[in-house]
Amino acid sequence: MSLDKITDPLHIHHWLGDMEADYIYTLGIAGERFFKEIKENGKIMGAKCPRCNVVYVPPRMYCEKCFAKLGGWVDVGTKGVVHTFTVATVDVDGKKLPKPEIYALINFEGACGGLIHKIGETTPEKVKIGMKVEAVFKPSFERKASINDIKHFKPIE
Amino acid sequence: MSEKIKHYQGEALESADIKEGRVPTEKWRPKVKFAWSAGIAIGKFLEELKKGKIIASTCSKCGRIMVPPRIYCENCFKPTDGWKYAKDTGTINTYSVSYLAADASRLKEPIIVAIIDLDGASEGMGIIHRLGEVEKDEVKFGMKVKAVWKPREERVGAITDIKYFKPIKEETP
């Protein structure tokens, strides 16, 4: 029996199943502090490596270049610049979205790296690389120490 | 470990820290589904189970009759060259009385699981299955057992077409 023309796994003798598991992830030593600042103070922080003269966003416990332990945290502000972006038309399961969604990597001044987040309060045609944006936070009572405490970034002039 | 080292890193948490939200966390459940291909050998094995039979594959070079069947002999790496029916009886090679279910939750009534060396296959060729119609204290190493099958109309071509293995009562002389 030739099997090489079959592309659907359900057309050959098979067994169905899934790999069930639930996950609860801790934020980590650095992560917890980063998200607490977002939740409680509406601040976006970075961590500075004095040896490499680099400020990392998101902040981490160690410098991956020189392996020093990082202690000096700095406020990088809530304004950033679009480094690159994409417009999504399907969701994570491949179903069509009711409206296209814009996702961008946002850099912060003086910092290395950035945050991936949504761009809101605009349309895809208006988004440009190099565009200035600002974080829009959820009201503080709704924040959970999560990346979604920031609703989106909106364009500013 | 130094006697030279004074401080070991690590910030331990209690289960309550997570449950009571003292420590922020992110939750996730991956949605991953699979349709595992049974393959050539196990595909045939499942078809035979549906018929109420246990099939083995043979390697004439090594002289082995193997269950579960496979298309290659892992010993000599040659393709297996035949099929042969094994019996649905066997002896208990080893067993355990478990109070734990698959998700690590506790069971009131234990499950008895065993490796059963099947008659008609090479020595030591076992499959894993449950034991039934037997009390946990009655189970013995080397005990003879027989498969209890689901009725024909309920069999679908699965290892669970065999409900469990039960002891064969010795005939009283």
Place this chain on the structure above:
Amino acid sequence: MFGKKRVAVVGAGLTLFRRRMKETGKELSYEASKMALDAAGLELKDMQSVVMGTAPDAFDGVHMKGEYLADGAGAYRKPYTRVFVGGGTGVFTPLAGWWHVASGQFDSCLVVAEEKMSSCYPHPQYAFTTIFDPILERPIGMNLIWIFAIEMHRYMHKHGIKKEDIARVSVKNKGNALDHPCSQLGAKITVEDVLNSEIMAWPVQRLDVSPTSDGAGALVLVSEDVAKEITDDPVWIDGVGWCIDSTLWTNRDLYYPDYVECAARMAYKMAGVKNPPKEIDVAEPYDPFDYKELHHMEGLLLCKKGEAPKLTAEGVTQRDGDLPINPSGGLLGVGNPIAAAGLMKVCEIFWQLRGEAGKRQIPGDPRTGLAQAWGDLMQYGSVIVMRR
């Protein structure tokens, strides 16, 4: 000597082992790696390559976990390899590190092992169910403990060993772990405590089992030329061995681990060890369950088949005995973050041979030590022989 260059371990690091830690996997890897580098007096830039050992992605819950952990293990823009052989990983990772240096390709290698099992709910044991064949085994409702229980029962039956004989290992190891600064479950218990503990899957009871844990460990490996420059006290990796059996575990007689013997013979041949019970001064065989220490002692040819319980009862395997086994406290006492657990054992041999094990130090002047890890679906053995 096998390989182009002799390889030395010059630093070791270990985090605490605990049921759940706040640190992410990256942070755990960093803490152990930094400690090992500091101990060796070296910096990250001195490391030419990195090997990471970490067991199923399903525990941490991050797919391609090796890549995720890489920067925490100092692998930023370096040659990097991740290895994974289930529980065998902790000893296999330094073996893979050994290849990097012994081949002459690199002069140094940072070896890291990490596991964060606490991310998996309701219990990490549940992620283990995916190790079983989805068609022939999972529909039976397999729990991981069952396969250990089945192997333990077969071992007991074959040699007529009683539970008391096995329980002594748990008592010894948990007691030894009281002297280990990182230990999760060091405790003073008795054989009765083990025999009265909750039955999980007979014959396995709660105090026969090691816990699940979060933790990480690291080693710094360098070539002979580098070792001479940076330390007076290198510990040499003189023997490595590894071997795998099939996942057709129901077709095997489980009372004896042939694959552990294969790996041991390979390592002994390389190290020139002809009489293991006499020549090995200290050994750390893998002990996720108490009976496994005995099972592996026999597989490692440290005693005859069926003889290990007798040696334990006679005190031969205590720290002050003729053949100290698991002076660290093993997995039973220190903890079992799958990959890091085996590396903990290699760290222990390193410290024992250097005389740096503090309260756990075995007397005499140990020169040759062995660590072994075991894993996957009852099928894998990795062995390392170290000498000073």
